[in-house]
Amino acid sequence: MQFAARYQDGLVADVRSAECVLDLAADPVALVILDAASREVLDRWDASAAYLLHSRMAELRIGNSNKPAGARLGVTGIVQMRNALGLLPLLHAQGRRDAWAQLRILVLATMALAAVIVAYLYGIPLLADRLVAYVPPAWEIKIGDTAAAQIERQMTDGKGFVVCDPDRNSVANVAIAGFVSRVFDGLDSPFHPTVTVVRSAIPNAFALPGGRTYYLSSLIEASRTPDEFAGVLAHELGHVYYRHGMQSLIASSSTGLLVGFVLGDMTGLSVAGAVGSRLIDNRFSRADEALADRFAANTAQRLGFSPKGLSDLLERVAEDDEFSRALALFSNHPLTDQRRAALDALDTAGPDAKPAFTDAEWQAIRNMCPLPSPPPLPPLAGSP
Amino acid sequence: MTETSEAARVGRVEFTGSRHELFLILIRGYALMLPTLGLYRFWQATWKRRFYWQNTVIDGEPLEYTGTATQLLAGFFFALAFFVPIYIALFVLAMQESQFIVLGYLGVGLIIWFLMGYAIYRARDFRLSRTLWRGIRFDQRGSAWAFALRRFIWSILFVLTAGLIYPWMASSLWKYRWRNTWFGDRKIEIAGNWRSFAGPYFAVYVLNILTIGGTALWMTSARDYHAADGSLLPGPISTLAWIGCIVVLALSYCWYRTRSASSMLSTVSLGEAKLSVRIRTGPLFWQYVAYVVCLAVLLVLLLMTFGAVLGSVYALAVASGKAPGAAALLSLFQSSTLNIVLLIVAYLIVLGAFGMLAELILSFGWWRLLARSSTIANPDSVNSVRSAPEDRSLIGQGLADALNVGAY
Numbered sequence: 001m002q003f004a005a006r007y008q009d010g011l012v013a014d015v016r017s018a019e020c021v022l023d024l025a026a027d028p029v030a031l032v033i034l035d036a037a038s039r040e041v042l043d044r045w046d047a048s049a050a051y052l053l054h055s056r057m058a059e060l061r062i063g064n065s066n067k068p069a070g071a072r073l074g075v076t077g078i079v080q081m082r083n084a085l086g087l088l089p090l091l092h093a094q095g096r097r098d099a100w101a102q103l104r105i106l107v108l109a110t111m112a113l114a115a116v117i118v119a120y121l122y123g124i125p126l127l128a129d130r131l132v133a134y135v136p137p138a139w140e141i142k143i144g145d146t147a148a149a150q151i152e153r154q155m156t157d158g159k160g161f162v163v164c165d166p167d168r169n170s171v172a173n174v175a176i177a178g179f180v181s182r183v184f185d186g187l188d189s190p191f192h193p194t195v196t197v198v199r200s201a202i203p204n205a206f207a208l209p210g211g212r213t214y215y216l217s218s219l220i221e222a223s224r225t226p227d228e229f230a231g232v233l234a235h236e237l238g239h240v241y242y243r244h245g246m247q248s249l250i251a252s253s254s255t256g257l258l259v260g261f262v263l264g265d266m267t268g269l270s271v272a273g274a275v276g277s278r279l280i281d282n283r284f285s286r287a288d289e290a291l292a293d294r295f296a297a298n299t300a301q302r303l304g305f306s307p308k309g310l311s312d313l314l315e316r317v318a319e320d321d322e323f324s325r326a327l328a329l330f331s332n333h334p335l336t337d338q339r340r341a342a343l344d345a346l347d348t349a350g351p352d353a354k355p356a357f358t359d360a361e362w363q364a365i366r367n368m369c370p371l372p373s374p375p376p377l378p379p380l381a382g383s384p
Numbered sequence: 385m386t387e388t389s390e391a392a393r394v395g396r397v398e399f400t401g402s403r404h405e406l407f408l409i410l411i412r413g414y415a416l417m418l419p420t421l422g423l424y425r426f427w428q429a430t431w432k433r434r435f436y437w438q439n440t441v442i443d444g445e446p447l448e449y450t451g452t453a454t455q456l457l458a459g460f461f462f463a464l465a466f467f468v469p470i471y472i473a474l475f476v477l478a479m480q481e482s483q484f485i486v487l488g489y490l491g492v493g494l495i496i497w498f499l500m501g502y503a504i505y506r507a508r509d510f511r512l513s514r515t516l517w518r519g520i521r522f523d524q525r526g527s528a529w530a531f532a533l534r535r536f537i538w539s540i541l542f543v544l545t546a547g548l549i550y551p552w553m554a555s556s557l558w559k560y561r562w563r564n565t566w567f568g569d570r571k572i573e574i575a576g577n578w579r580s581f582a583g584p585y586f587a588v589y590v591l592n593i594l595t596i597g598g599t600a601l602w603m604t605s606a607r608d609y610h611a612a613d614g615s616l617l618p619g620p621i622s623t624l625a626w627i628g629c630i631v632v633l634a635l636s637y638c639w640y641r642t643r644s645a646s647s648m649l650s651t652v653s654l655g656e657a658k659l660s661v662r663i664r665t666g667p668l669f670w671q672y673v674a675y676v677v678c679l680a681v682l683l684v685l686l687l688m689t690f691g692a693v694l695g696s697v698y699a700l701a702v703a704s705g706k707a708p709g710a711a712a713l714l715s716l717f718q719s720s721t722l723n724i725v726l727l728i729v730a731y732l733i734v735l736g737a738f739g740m741l742a743e744l745i746l747s748f749g750w751w752r753l754l755a756r757s758s759t760i761a762n763p764d765s766v767n768s769v770r771s772a773p774e775d776r777s778l779i780g781q782g783l784a785d786a787l788n789v790g791a792y
Contacts, residue, residue, distance in 0.1 A: 010519040
């Protein structure tokens with residue numbers, strides 16, 4: 001039995017028509033390659049070192065591991081292919097071994113990547129916690145300023161926040177500032193948070209890295225007691241104290257790196273990468289929320305007001321219509337039963353608890369954002 | 385291969401692959417992408433290249449792609465080392481003041497643009513040094529950094545001259561690539577120069593400025609538009625004219641691409657063997673038309689599927705006791721886990737489908753068109769080429785994988 005092939009020795013770019021026969025007497029068994037016309041021996045291959053390469057349909061390409069890397073036998077046509085496979089039954093074995101090796105690499109690499117992802121999901125919150133200690137507070141305050149400008153532009157379509165009661169020496173602002181300094185008194189924090197009350201239809205409050213804290217007017221309207229207002233404010237101040245904003249910034253940046261790795265786009269410019277990292281990062285804030293809740297409850301105990309206000313207000317906002325809920329602070333970390341239970345467990349108001357603000361102060365805070373006056377009438381034409 | 389006809393013989397280039405075959409490779413690739421967390425893309429690229437290479441039959445002998453997925457994987461890890469510092473720089477930048485951020489992003493963008501030149505060259509080197517024909521390996525020499533620098537400087541000049549310098553830029557970069565390309569121990573030469581690009585390029589440049597500028601001018605002078613929501617909507621005749629402009633743009637682009645590639649590639653020679661390429665414009669244009677039509681059909685299909693899925697989920701929610709209405713529909717998307725899953729699935733489907741369509745129609749179409757338009761004069765002169773010593777180790781495509789450079 002023999003088969004016809006196109007032979008290339010891998011040294012010169014010449015293609016020879018050849019006939020291949022087995023020399024069973026040789027040790028090891030040799031595949032003898034003869035010139036198709038002159039029958040002169042072109043080459044002798046160790047038959048057991050021959051292997052199959054990927055090739056197009058209706059063609060076999062055979063290489064040999066003992067020969068130059070480019071040495072090939074090309075076999076076309078069904079009959080010749082069948083003859084070649086009959087003569088060299090080991091051809092397929094090599095191919096199968098190679099496929100298994102590829103599969104093993106793929107499975108190993110996938111497992112390694114999965115391990116990296118899992119390590120990341122559990123490791124980054126811990127790592128960010130550590131890393132944040134190395135960020136100088138002055139730097140964090142600067143970042144907070146940049147973030148404030150960006151958020152202001154985003155939330156108001158570039159019009160800028162309408163600050164209720166811009167007078168820093170008003171009764172309400174002095175009361176709030178006094179509350180903040182009492183909360184941070186003795187905590188040894190490098191930050192001096194400033195609270196700005198801003199007019200907005202969204203019931204929300206948020207703290208930025210470095211201490212800039214915003215309280216939106218709708219949330220004040222929703223608060224029934226001073227303790228509710230104080231509870232949420234203490235919660236936000238907890239975020240400032242623990243530097244959660246900075247932590248999540250570090251975490252989200254490394255998420256971008258991970259998403260880029262999985263999607264293969266290290267430039268990180270792809271939209272999907274950005275959105276993906278945003279979504280995954282929601283995960284980190286749950287633990288942060290619990291920590292800030294505990295901070296608020298401890299503060300309430302220390303300052304002697306009732307810690308129940310925080311959960312009361314959260315619950316009331318959550319009961320509102322679903323549309324505003326989707327926009328509110330609590331949308332990505334809703335008041336779960338778990339969180340509610342944790343808050344209730346912390347609720348250990350003493351019998352002599354008194355409100356966080358005096359009646360006069362609370363009235364002033366309630367009146368910080370009066371209903372907007374109607375827009376001025378356009379001047380009459382011709383009037384001076 | 386008889387001795388008598390050697391002098392006059394012309395070798396043909398054929399392409400024997402079918403879209404069906406490529407489709408199966410692509411489908412299998414996308415199916416395996418998810419369970420392997422995206423790592424299968426290196427195997428996918430390898431299978432695609434094997435398909436294109438082994439079906440390109442030059443003068444009776446197919447090309448062979450000898451690269452492996454593991455090499456690409458290793459190259460990707462190697463490239464990560466380049467990107468981590470850039471990434472950290474971006475992170476630090478994001479924390480600076482706004483005017484710094486803009487300047488910094490500009491700087492990082494320029495660095496990436498420069499690195500892309502390096503990546504393009506390295507990727508071509510990787511592919512060529514893993515391409516066998518007649519048992520002999522191709523190779524690319526020259527310096528990837530030198531190429532990146534050339535490309536970077538030329539692209540700055542390109543912007544400064546409003547694109548007028550393009551023919552010189554293209555010919556310079558083509559020549560650098562081709563004159564560093566080797567087949568075994570024989571160097572490939574390219575004789576073409578900027579004239580190959582200038583004619584078609586300037587013709588297309590002027591034609592499109594005339595059509596687009598003319599339409600805009602006519603629209604404003606004839607007041608064939610109406611304002612809506614602060615933006616201008618063209619009137620009926622102008623709309624037709626704008627559609628005409630797009631068709632002219634597409635047609636002239638196809639003409640430019642086939643003309644410049646034909647005339648440039650036809651000056652490529654390997655010793656006595658000369659490449660001759662004559663690509664026709666029509667087939668390329670119809671490929672683009674087919675692509676746009678398929679894209680539209682695909683979009684409609686995807687939207688219909690999305691609507692059907694949303695409808696059935698909504699129906700299920702209502703059936704299980706939720707109050708019907710927009711709120712019920714919205715409340716389905718309250719859970720962030722569901723949102724992430726939906727986003728990932730949608731991303732994979734949309735990107736996968738569009739990518740597949742582009743590969744099946746445009747990439748496949750261009751490769752086959754190019755192969756079938758080529759002939760080689762005096763192919764037997766190549767017989768005396770000897771193999772060059774093994775290339776220095778090239779770790780994968782390096783940056784190319786991380787930068788998403790390089791089709792095929």
